[in-house]
Every structure is written in C-alpha cells, then in structure tokens.
Amino acid sequence: MDLTLKVWRQAGPDAEGGFKTYEANGVSPEASFLEMLDQVNEKLNEAGEEPIAFDHDCREGICGMCGVMINGHPHGPQDGTATCQLHMRKFSDGDSIVIEPWRSTAMPVVRDLIVDRSPFDRIVEAGGFITINTGAAPDANMTRIPKEAADSAMDAASCIGCAACVAACPNSAANLFTAAKMQHLNLLPQGQPERYTRAVAMVETMEAYFGSCTNHGECEAACPKNISIDFIAMMNRDYVKAQFKNFARAGQA
Amino acid sequence: MEEAAVTDTASPKLDARIPDGPIQDRWDNHKFDVNLVNPANKRKYEIIVVGTGLAGASAAATFGELGYNVKAFTYHDSARRAHSIAAQGGINAAKNYPNDGDSIYRLFYDTVKGGDFRARESNVYRLAQVSNAIIDQTTAQGVPFAREYGGLLDNRSFGGAQVSRTFYARGQTGQQLLLGAYHALSRQVAAGTVELHTRSEMLDVVVKDGRAVGIVVRDLVTGEVASHSAHAVVLATGGYSNVFFLSTNAMACNATAVWRAHRKGALFANPCFTQIHPTCIPASDEFQSKLTLMSESLRNDGRIWVPLDPDDRRPANDIPEDERDYYLERQYPAFGNLVPRDVASRAAMRIIDQGGGVGPLRNGVYLDFASAIERLGKNTIEERYGNLFEMYERITDEDPYEVPMRIYPAPHYTMGGLWVDYNLMTTVPGLYAVGEANFSDHGANRLGASALMQGLADGYFVLPATIGDYLSDWLNTEPVSTEDDVFVDAVAAVNERTEQFLAIGGTRSVDHFHRELGKIMIENCGLARSREGLEKAISEIKALRAEFWSDLRVLGTAENLNQSLERAGRVADFLELAELMCLDALDREESCGGHFRVEHQTEDGEARRDDENFSHVSAWEWIDVDTPQELHREPLTFEYVPPSQRSYK
Ligand SMILES: Cc1cc2nc3c(=O)[nH]c(=O)nc-3n(C[C@H](O)[C@H](O)[C@H](O)COP(=O)(O)OP(=O)(O)OC[C@H]3O[C@@H](n4cnc5c(N)ncnc54)[C@H](O)[C@@H]3O)c2cc1C
Ligand code: FES
Numbered sequence: 001m002d003l004t005l006k007v008w009r010q011a012g013p014d015a016e017g018g019f020k021t022y023e024a025n026g027v028s029p030e031a032s033f034l035e036m037l038d039q040v041n042e043k044l045n046e047a048g049e050e051p052i053a054f055d056h057d058c059r060e061g062i063c064g065m066c067g068v069m070i071n072g073h074p075h076g077p078q079d080g081t082a083t084c085q086l087h088m089r090k091f092s093d094g095d096s097i098v099i100e101p102w103r104s105t106a107m108p109v110v111r112d113l114i115v116d117r118s119p120f121d122r123i124v125e126a127g128g129f130i131t132i133n134t135g136a137a138p139d140a141n142m143t144r145i146p147k148e149a150a151d152s153a154m155d156a157a158s159c160i161g162c163a164a165c166v167a168a169c170p171n172s173a174a175n176l177f178t179a180a181k182m183q184h185l186n187l188l189p190q191g192q193p194e195r196y197t198r199a200v201a202m203v204e205t206m207e208a209y210f211g212s213c214t215n216h217g218e219c220e221a222a223c224p225k226n227i228s229i230d231f232i233a234m235m236n237r238d239y240v241k242a243q244f245k246n247f248a249r250a251g252q253a
Numbered sequence: 254m255e256e257a258a259v260t261d262t263a264s265p266k267l268d269a270r271i272p273d274g275p276i277q278d279r280w281d282n283h284k285f286d287v288n289l290v291n292p293a294n295k296r297k298y299e300i301i302v303v304g305t306g307l308a309g310a311s312a313a314a315t316f317g318e319l320g321y322n323v324k325a326f327t328y329h330d331s332a333r334r335a336h337s338i339a340a341q342g343g344i345n346a347a348k349n350y351p352n353d354g355d356s357i358y359r360l361f362y363d364t365v366k367g368g369d370f371r372a373r374e375s376n377v378y379r380l381a382q383v384s385n386a387i388i389d390q391t392t393a394q395g396v397p398f399a400r401e402y403g404g405l406l407d408n409r410s411f412g413g414a415q416v417s418r419t420f421y422a423r424g425q426t427g428q429q430l431l432l433g434a435y436h437a438l439s440r441q442v443a444a445g446t447v448e449l450h451t452r453s454e455m456l457d458v459v460v461k462d463g464r465a466v467g468i469v470v471r472d473l474v475t476g477e478v479a480s481h482s483a484h485a486v487v488l489a490t491g492g493y494s495n496v497f498f499l500s501t502n503a504m505a506c507n508a509t510a511v512w513r514a515h516r517k518g519a520l521f522a523n524p525c526f527t528q529i530h531p532t533c534i535p536a537s538d539e540f541q542s543k544l545t546l547m548s549e550s551l552r553n554d555g556r557i558w559v560p561l562d563p564d565d566r567r568p569a570n571d572i573p574e575d576e577r578d579y580y581l582e583r584q585y586p587a588f589g590n591l592v593p594r595d596v597a598s599r600a601a602m603r604i605i606d607q608g609g610g611v612g613p614l615r616n617g618v619y620l621d622f623a624s625a626i627e628r629l630g631k632n633t634i635e636e637r638y639g640n641l642f643e644m645y646e647r648i649t650d651e652d653p654y655e656v657p658m659r660i661y662p663a664p665h666y667t668m669g670g671l672w673v674d675y676n677l678m679t680t681v682p683g684l685y686a687v688g689e690a691n692f693s694d695h696g697a698n699r700l701g702a703s704a705l706m707q708g709l710a711d712g713y714f715v716l717p718a719t720i721g722d723y724l725s726d727w728l729n730t731e732p733v734s735t736e737d738d739v740f741v742d743a744v745a746a747v748n749e750r751t752e753q754f755l756a757i758g759g760t761r762s763v764d765h766f767h768r769e770l771g772k773i774m775i776e777n778c779g780l781a782r783s784r785e786g787l788e789k790a791i792s793e794i795k796a797l798r799a800e801f802w803s804d805l806r807v808l809g810t811a812e813n814l815n816q817s818l819e820r821a822g823r824v825a826d827f828l829e830l831a832e833l834m835c836l837d838a839l840d841r842e843e844s845c846g847g848h849f850r851v852e853h854q855t856e857d858g859e860a861r862r863d864d865e866n867f868s869h870v871s872a873w874e875w876i877d878v879d880t881p882q883e884l885h886r887e888p889l890t891f892e893y894v895p896p897s898q899r900s901y902k
Contacts, residue, residue, distance in 0.1 A: 058503045087647070130436065
C-alpha cells in the first residue's frame with residue numbers, strides 16, 4: 001500500500017520542530033507500524049536525509065519504550081495495543097498518517113518522536129517500592145495472599161510505563177501511571193507497612209511534575225494494557241486516608 | 254587454523270577457583286574463606302555496574318544496600334526497560350512446594366544434564382542452592398506471582414521438566430521480576446547509594462596494570478564521551494543473539510560491552526553455544542525486524558505437525574488426520590512435543606529445509622490446539638494461553654482457536670559469554686560479568702525458566718558475597734583518577750572510532766550490514782553447522798567487515814542523539830564476534846546441546862558428543878583483528894552427575 005506520512009521532526013530539545021511530509025510506497029500490510037518506519041528511514045538514509053528518531057526496543061508490547069501519537073491517538077487506532085504491535089493492515093491504501101511525539105511539558109521532546117519520560121522514575125524513587133534488603137525475606141509461602149488480591153495487583157503491575165496516559169490526558173496528568181504503580185504494592189500484604197507514606201510521597205512527587213486529574217478517562221482509553229481508572233480511585237482513597245492523624249500514630253502515615 | 258593439542262590441564266589463565274569439599278558445602282565454605290569488606294569500610298569503595306536488566310539491577314541495588322558507592326549505567330531511558338522485561342514463561346526454583354519430588358539436587362542434576370555436560374558442576378549446584386532465596390526475595394518485594402485459591406504460590410511444569418518448579422506471573426514473569434529489581438534499585442537511587450546514568454552507553458573498559466579501573470561512556474542524548482573510574486567494574490549487559498539480526502531479543506540488545514572487554518583481555522568462553530528456540534512466529538516478509546517468541550508452555554497442549562505430502566497446499570483444517578505427520582510424537586514417543594528446545598528446533602528445521610514447511614513463505618510448522626480444545630474446552634485453553642493467542646492474532650491476523658499456529662525456530666539465548674571464575678570475575682582482575690553476559694551455568698543448552706534464575710542469583714546473592722574478596726586488597730586506595738593517561742587515551746580512542754563511522758561516507762545503512770551478517774550466521778552457524786559452511790562463513794564475514802568499513806553511511810553528527818551512529822558501533826562489534834563464533838564452532842568437533850555439527854551425528858540424526866576430547870570450556874583470547882584468537886581450555890570434571898547420552902526417544 002502507498003501512504004503519506006506527516007512526521008514531526010525536531011533536531012534536539014531546544015531546536016524548533018515542524019512537520020515534514022514523506023511518501024511511504026509499497027508498504028506491506030503484514031509489516032508492523034515500526035517496520036514501516038524502518039523502511040522510510042532506509043530510504044531517507046539513501047537520499048541523504050537523517051532518519052527519523054523514535055524509541056523502541058522489545059517490539060512486542062512489553063517494554064514500554066515505543067509510543068507515538070498516530071492521527072491524534074496515542075499508540076494509534078487499535079485498542080489495547082502499543083505502537084510496536086500495531087500492524088499496517090489496520091490502515092488503507094492511500095491513507096495519510098500524522099505521527100507526533102507525546103506532548104507534555106513534563107516530558108519534553110529529546111529528538112523527533114522521542115521524549116524524556118524520566119519524571120516517571122522520580123515518582124517511583126519517591127516511594128514506589130517495598131523496603132526489603134536482599135537476604136532479609138521470609139519464606140515466600142509464609143504469607144498467604146488471596147488470589148483476588150494477587151490478581152488485582154498484577155492488573156496494576158502490568159503497566160509498561162509508556163506514558164500514553166499522560167499524552168492522552170487534556171491536563172497532562174500522570175494519575176493512571178502513578179495509581180497503577182502504587183496500587184500494585186498497596187493491594188498486597190507486603191505493601192501495607194508503607195502504604196500511606198507511599199501514597200503521600202508518590203502523589204506529591206507526581207504533582208510536582210504533572211497536571212491535575214479531572215476525571216476525563218482518556219488515559220484508560222489510551223492505555224495499551226487496558227489499565228482501569230479504578231486504580232486512581234484507590235489511590236485517591238489512600239491519599240486522603242493518609243491525611244488523618246490517627247494513621248500516623250499507628251505508624252501508617 | 255592450527256590444530257591445538259588437547260590437554261586436560263587448565264590453561265594457567267583459567268583458574269576457576271572452585272572450592273573443595275562435598276558439593277553441598279562448597280558455597281558455604283567459599284563464603285567463609287573469601288575476604289570480606291567490613292560494613293564501615295564499604296562506603297570507601299566505588300563499584301561500576303553496566304546494565305540494569307535483572308542481573309545488573311539486582312546487583313546494583315544489593316551493593317547499595319550493603320553500603321558501597323555504586324554507579325549504574327544503561328542505554329535505556331529507564332532502568333525499568335531491559336530486555337529481561339520480555340521473558341514470559343517463568344523462573345525455576347527448587348522449593349518443592351508441589352511436593353512432587355523436587356530438590357536442590359534434582360534442579361542441579363537437571364541443569365547439568367540439560368546443559369549436555371558442558372557446565373561446571375560447582376556453579377550449577379550453587380545456582381540451585383540460591384534459587385529458593387530468589388523466590389523469597391522477589392515475593393517480599395511484591396512480585397505478584399500466580400497463586401492458588403488458598404493464597405499460596407502456584408507452580409507449573411515448563412519445558413518438559415518432570416517436576417513443577419516454575420513460578421510465574423501470568424505470561425509476564427520477566428517484567429514483574431525486573432520491576433521488583435527496578436524498585437529495589439530506585440530505593441537505592443533515592444537513598445543516594447546508587448548514581449544512575451540512563452541513556453548512557455558504555456563503549457570501553459579501561460584497564461591499568463592489568464586490572465579494570467573504569468569505563469568510557471557516551472551520553473546518547475548529548476553525545477558527550479566521558480570516563481568513570483571505580484575499584485571494580487561489573488558487566489551485566491545481556492546476551493548476543495542479535496548477531497543473527499533476526500532473533501527474539503529486543504532490538505537494542507548487543508555485544509559491545511562484552512566485546513570491548515574481550516578486546517581488553519577478558520577471555521570469551523564458548524561463543525558458539527547459542528540457543529535456537531523452537532516456538533517463534535515465522536517471518537512474514539523481508540522487512541521483518543525481529544521475531545516474536547511464543548512461550549514454550551504452548552507445547553504442553555499444542556501438537557506439532559506438517560502435511561505428510563510436502564506439496565499439500567490445502568488449508569490446515571482441510572487436511573485429514575491420516576495425512577498429517579506429527580513428527581515429534583513419531584520420532585520421540587517418550588517425550589513427544591515436549592522434547593528439549595534444541596531437539597525440537599532441529600526437527601523443525603530439517604523439515605523446513607527439505608521443503609516441507611507450511612505457510613505463505615513455507616517457513617513454519619503447525620502447532621495445533623484443536624485436540625486440546627476438544628479435550629479441555631476453549632475456556633481452559635484461554636485461561637492458560639489467552640494472552641499468547643491474542644499476541645499471535647495481532648501479529649498474523651489468524652485466530653489460533655480456529656486454525657493452527659505456525660511456528661519457526663529462532664535465535665533466542667546465548668549460553669556463551671565472558672569467561673568467569675567461581676567469584677564471577679573475568680580473566681581481567683576487577684572486571685566481573687553477571688547474567689546472560691557470562692558463560693557460567695548453562696553449558697551447551699539452557700533449560701527453560703533458568704535464565705531469570707541465574708541472572709538474579711548472580712546479582713542478588715553470588716556477586717555481593719564474592720566481590721569483597723577482590724575489593725579488600727584495595728582498602729584505603731583511591732580509584733585511579735580519570736585524568737590518568739589510560740582514561741585520556743581511552744576517551745580519545747572512542748572519539749576517534751565515532752569519527753571514523755561518520756567519515757566513511759559510503760552508500761549502505763547499518764541495517765543493511767546487520768541483515769547480511771544475520772543471513773551468513775543463521776545459514777552457517779545456526780542450528781546445523783559444518784566445517785565447509787563455517788569456513789565459508791568466516792571468509793564471508795571478513796569480506797562483509799571490509800565492506801562495512803568502506804561503504805557504511807552514517808548521517809548526522811556525534812554531538813546529539815544519533816541512532817544510526819549507536820547501531821554502527823554495535824554492528825561493528827558483531828562483525829568481529831561473529832567470526833569468533835564460527836571459529837569456536839569449527840574447533841568444537843562434536844555435537845552438544847545447541848551446537849550441532851553435521852559431521853558428528855548418530856545414524857538417526859541425533860547429536861554425538863565427544864567427552865574424551867571436548868569435555869572442556871573453550872575460552873578465547875583476543876590478539877588483534879587480523880590474527881586468529883588463541884584458545885585456552887578449562888577441563889570439566891563430573892563427580893556427581895556422570896555424563897550420559899541424552900535420549901528422548
Ligand atoms: C522473548 C524472551 C523470553 C524469555 N523468557 C524467559 C523465561 O521465561 N524464563 C527465563 O528464565 N528466561 C527467559 N528468557 C531469557 C532471559 O530473559 C534473559 O536471558 C535475561 O533476562 C537476561 O538478563 P540480563 O540481566 O543478563 O540482561 P538484559 O536484560 O539483556 O539487560 C542488559 C542491560 O544492559 C544494558 N546494556 C547493555 N549493553 C550496554 C552498554 N554497552 N552500555 C550500557 N548499558 C548496556 C541494557 O541497557 C540493559 O539494561 C527469555 C528471553 C527472551 C528473548
Ligand atoms: S517496543 Fe517495547 S512496548 Fe513497544
């Protein structure tokens with residue numbers, strides 16, 4: 001199939017960016033979206049123009065490295081699908097495709113389609129862990145964990161940290177990411193001792209970088225792992241509870 | 254190449270420092286015998302960890318907890334994203350929770366045997382010993398392993414193991430284990446014990462007076478090249494399957510770190526021991542960029558077949574039962590579809606090579622769930638493999654509940670790597686290798702769910718206990734200054750190489766050379782290898798390397814983010830490593846594990862091992878790019894698991 005691409009090009013963080021138009025001809029419907037970009041890059045290199053920079057690694061939807069806006073949708077038109085898993089058969093011959101980086105002041109463009117997602121790491125460093133030194137763990141079957149709790153924690157933990165949620169949000173909020181990271185741990189018995197300190201530390205770090213959530217729900221729709229906004233409600237509950245002083249006296253805030 | 258005489262004395266370069274005593278006591282005895290660094294002195298040491306996958310993140314976090322000053326480096330944008338994240342199936346441990354007869358000894362035994370008797374018994378025993386602590390540790394970190402209704406951990410059997418010893422988190426075990434290690438690492442970053450450098454690629458190891466003193470790193474965003482010094486350097490940089498271009502590895506996986514270390518004196522062990530995984534989705538066109546693994550667990554319920562008549566082009570479901578060849582069930586009645594990876598891959602490859610493959614490019618075999626669905630119901634199959642079926646459908650646009658999957662063998666894992674002693678130190682003092690980057694525990698073939706176990710064993714438990722032995726010698730010494738000539742020269746050499754890539758100004762992209770290299774390697778150094786093919790490959794690789802250095806085109810500059818430039822360095826190193834892999838495969842005149850020399854097979858086409866002449870580790874020493882490397886041997890002895898021929902008939 002033959003396609004017309006409008007791609008955001010930006011030489012560096014401080015450079016001015018703009019769209020450039022490229023023709024992608026003879027694209028196989030079997031190709032993945034990123035393989036289509038690979039082919040465009042081959043041709044650009046041949047023609048003496050620098051290839052389009054984009055992030056990617058696993059190309060199976062698990063590492064969260066890829067992610068671009070495709071016709072205004074984070075990761076493109078297919079539900080529950082990361083950019084690398086999207087295939088060209090979802091497009092039609094003659095289509096025009098607009099390809100842009102995630103847009104958010106907290107995550108500036110590094111080059112072309114690549115953005116800096118490091119604020120996500122700061123949120124995790126603030127409290128997205130369970131304090132346990134290597135070697136100090138009890139036997140793994142010592143604590144029984146209801147299957148439901150383990151399953152819900154796993155649902156939250158399947159976040160791949162791609163930042164599509166931020167890109168989709170009209171406020172550039174990172175609540176879905178933060179909530180998923182937090183509730184993975186807060187839902188488990190192992191996470192209880194630090195549950196409320198974690199909630200405060202992560203929420204406050206998130207707020208230092210990102211906008212506020214006003215419940216649009218765009219994040220859930222954009223998430224390639226279909227992570228539920230219910231986790232945001234759980235996060236809000238934990239954060240509010242943490243404000244009560246009796247929690248502090250119980251060593252829980 | 255000159256024939257080197259076989260001896261059973263180890264090369265003096267290869268002192269494996271294996272402790273004495275009964276195998277059960279060796280690790281404990283060793284921990285008692287090695288020198289320690291006392292808690293108050295740990296903060297006086299600097300340790301560099303390159304790589305933040307399972308092995309690197311677990312090591313860096315643990316060093317930080319112990320009080321060392323750590324600098325960690327990764328070319329990823331976050332420590333949460335290493336290739337480790339893609340592991341699906343699970344992680345082994347000898348917990349014996351299911352009460353089905355497992356034990357440390359059995360895990361040890363299975364791993365030595367599965368590795369086709371080309372791994373060190375002492376290392377493997379230690380691995381099995383620490384395996385249980387990994388499950389305890391990661392569970393305490395909050396890794397959401399699968400559980401039964403009573404709330405206890407669930408186990409499954411994996412890759413044909415006769416016990417259920419595999420722990421898993423849906424089909425995302427690697428992801429969850431990596432997140433656990435990343436959380437632990439993040440805690441140390443916040444505590445200030447670990448300084449983390451993301452989007453930073455190590456491009457050389459710096460060696461002074463024969464020991465590792467630091468590294469040279471390029472900041473992938475600004476292009477700045479800088480050096481970092483430390484008392485010890487740990488490489489946790491993963492495997493080299495991407496030498497084949499098409500593999501199941503993440504796109505960025507590469508051998509630069511280990512190859513640069515090799516060029517600085519670290520011997521490279523068993524480079525030809527690579528694993529080809531039988532269940533991957535076949536390539537669909539020539540632009541294919543990577544191959545996707547379909548978890549091995551599918552073979553628990555899927556049946557593998559091809560049409561009896563290779564020219565039968567009917568859709569799979571129209572081919573009647575009696576016109577199908579369930580060739581694994583036919584050839585290996587005892588194990589059937591659950592034969593080990595190397596055996597399953599070779600059987601598929603034989604059929605595809607003889608023109609019996611299925612699919613539009615005739616490059617696959619069927620993996621059929623129809624009888625399992627009939628027996629167990631669609632729901633059960635969906636519960637077990639739902640996410641894999643979905644992934645398959647996304648890629649191929651075919652519904653595996655309705656039509657059989659098509660699968661194809663693909664390069665997946667490299668057992669070879671930097672040679673390390675029992676302390677995980679390479680032949681360069683102060684330089685360590687952990688995880689897939691070293692050669693240590695899997696011999697000639699890795700069992701399913703054992704790589705995650707090994708990476709985390711190395712990082713959480715082994716290296717933190719052994720590194721003190723070396724460090725204690727350097728108490729109260731400062732790391733070598735980065736102003737020292739060795740660092741200045743190393744930075745200059747890296748800059749010069751970068752300039753060289755940009756200056757060639759040829760016509761071909763990096764990917765072109767990588768693809769060509771991949772074709773040479775898969776054809777001649779893949780599943781089946783012959784003297785003739787390997788010799789041809791070596792001369793083709795040399796020619797391709799020359800073409801690379803004269804016709805490569807890398808546009809842009811070195812002063813900003815330049816992905817072609819990054820890849821140029823990696824492919825340049827693959828072009829050298831590939832030659833060594835072929836040389837090693839040539840030298841190893843036997844078939845064992847993933848290494849199959851067509852000259853060495855039984856009448857019915859099975860691998861023929863040669864214990865008399867090849868029961869050793871081959872470790873290669875770099876001379877220069879034009880001189881064949883020098884071979885050193887570490888003999889292997891088997892006191893506990895007597896070598897036997899593997900048989901799955
Ligand atoms: C699809 C797939 C499925 C798998 N499934 C399983 C399974 O179910 N069970 C199992 O046990 N094993 C499995 N494996 C194997 C296992 O995942 C890997 O062997 C293991 O994760 C390797 O971990 P590692 O820490 O050694 O390296 P990696 O995870 O590859 O990490 C390497 C790290 O080094 C960094 N790095 C590399 N070079 C440099 C450099 N020059 N400078 C700076 N940083 C650098 C990278 O950024 C990264 O952080 C699977 C492998 C694949 C491909
Ligand atoms: S490249 Fe890993 S999720 Fe897309």
